[in-house]
Amino acid sequence: MREPAFWRMDGGRSSGNVVRALLTPLSWIYAWATARRIRKTEPLDPGIPVICIGNLTLGGTGKTPVAQTILTRLNDMGYRAHALSRGYGGALKGPVQVDPATHTAGDVGDEPLLLARVAPAWISRDRPAGALAAVAASAQVLVLDDGHQNPTLRKQLSFVVIDGETGWGANKVVPAGPLREPVAVGLTRADAVIVMTRNADTMPDYQGLGLADLEIPILHAWLAPTRMPPRGSLVAFAGIGRPQKFFDALNAAGADLSETGQFADHHPYSKGDLKRLQRLAKAHKSALITTEKDWVRLPSDIQAEVTAWPVRAEFANPAALDGLLRDMMDASASGR
Numbered sequence: 001m002r003e004p005a006f007w008r009m010d011g012g013r014s015s016g017n018v019v020r021a022l023l024t025p026l027s028w029i030y031a032w033a034t035a036r037r038i039r040k041t042e043p044l045d046p047g048i049p050v051i052c053i054g055n056l057t058l059g060g061t062g063k064t065p066v067a068q069t070i071l072t073r074l075n076d077m078g079y080r081a082h083a084l085s086r087g088y089g090g091a092l093k094g095p096v097q098v099d100p101a102t103h104t105a106g107d108v109g110d111e112p113l114l115l116a117r118v119a120p121a122w123i124s125r126d127r128p129a130g131a132l133a134a135v136a137a138s139a140q141v142l143v144l145d146d147g148h149q150n151p152t153l154r155k156q157l158s159f160v161v162i163d164g165e166t167g168w169g170a171n172k173v174v175p176a177g178p179l180r181e182p183v184a185v186g187l188t189r190a191d192a193v194i195v196m197t198r199n200a201d202t203m204p205d206y207q208g209l210g211l212a213d214l215e216i217p218i219l220h221a222w223l224a225p226t227r228m229p230p231r232g233s234l235v236a237f238a239g240i241g242r243p244q245k246f247f248d249a250l251n252a253a254g255a256d257l258s259e260t261g262q263f264a265d266h267h268p269y270s271k272g273d274l275k276r277l278q279r280l281a282k283a284h285k286s287a288l289i290t291t292e293k294d295w296v297r298l299p300s301d302i303q304a305e306v307t308a309w310p311v312r313a314e315f316a317n318p319a320a321l322d323g324l325l326r327d328m329m330d331a332s333a334s335g336r
Contacts, residue, residue: 050141
């Protein structure tokens with residue numbers, strides 16, 4: 001879905017205040033239901049450490065690239081790290097291990113296909129069942145992509161990822177705003193916060209985000225392209241949480257964008273969508289480019305016509321991230 005303008009403080013219309021006020025009673029109910037579910041659920045301990053990469057808002061904050069980086073760093077430390085995802089957008093309920101050679105986004109969702117590029121990845125609507133399947137496959141540590149509001153697994157380390165540009169939006173819980181739960185409530189279950197900014201030179205506004213007095217580690221990270229965009233005229237399209245971030249990154253990297261196309265997050269591209277994009281590219285004598293997350297949702301015959309522009313999460317202080325991971329693994333090994 002595309003977020004409504006009134007979810008942002010800069011929604012631009014005074015009517016946004018009215019809409020938020022009208023929806024606030026529903027937000028109270030949503031927040032109460034979430035808190036009750038978390039309070040009433042007894043989490044499963046799968047016998048290995050669980051690291052959760054979550055957030056407090058709906059929409060993209062960069063969780064999956066962060067999960068990829070953490071999986072890579074754990075594997076580099078010598079641990080057998082596996083990923084676990086709900087498999088949003090996929091038809092399979094799981095638990096099933098993702099096989100990029102045979103599974104499509106229609107089977108397992110788009111994000112698990114990206115996770116499976118760096119580590120063994122599992123999808124399961126039932127997270128405990130997925131965790132136990134990973135343990136049976138010799139996983140030593142599990143990285144949960146999303147799940148801060150899912151209480152079914154016991155977590156040893158919980159990261160909350162924040163978009164440093166949009167922050168908490170209107171600071172209202174769904175449906176009056178983008179929050180999955182009140183910020184203060186969600187942060188009480190976090191062990192560290194990761195603030196994602198536009199690039200390495202953009203410092204987070206800790207004061208504006210209400211994090212200045214937070215007594216847990218705060219890490220600064222950003223998404224960096226792993227290669228330059230292709231030369232020549234390009235038509236860029238994206239169906240992610242904030243497509244404009246992708247277009248801005250391409251422009252910053254020197255891409256020549258003749259046109260852009262925005263779609264909702266996890267958008268399932270229809271034949272009509274693809275034909276329109278192909279016609280647009282032909283009219284502008286341009287090549288098509290999109291995100292890796294969008295590319296894996298395209299039919300295989302169309303993928304050959306579209307360039308996927310990969311990014312990775314980079315940290316201002318990678319040693320601090322490694323320290324958190326090592327401390328957690330050491331504490332788990334000693335039974336603390």
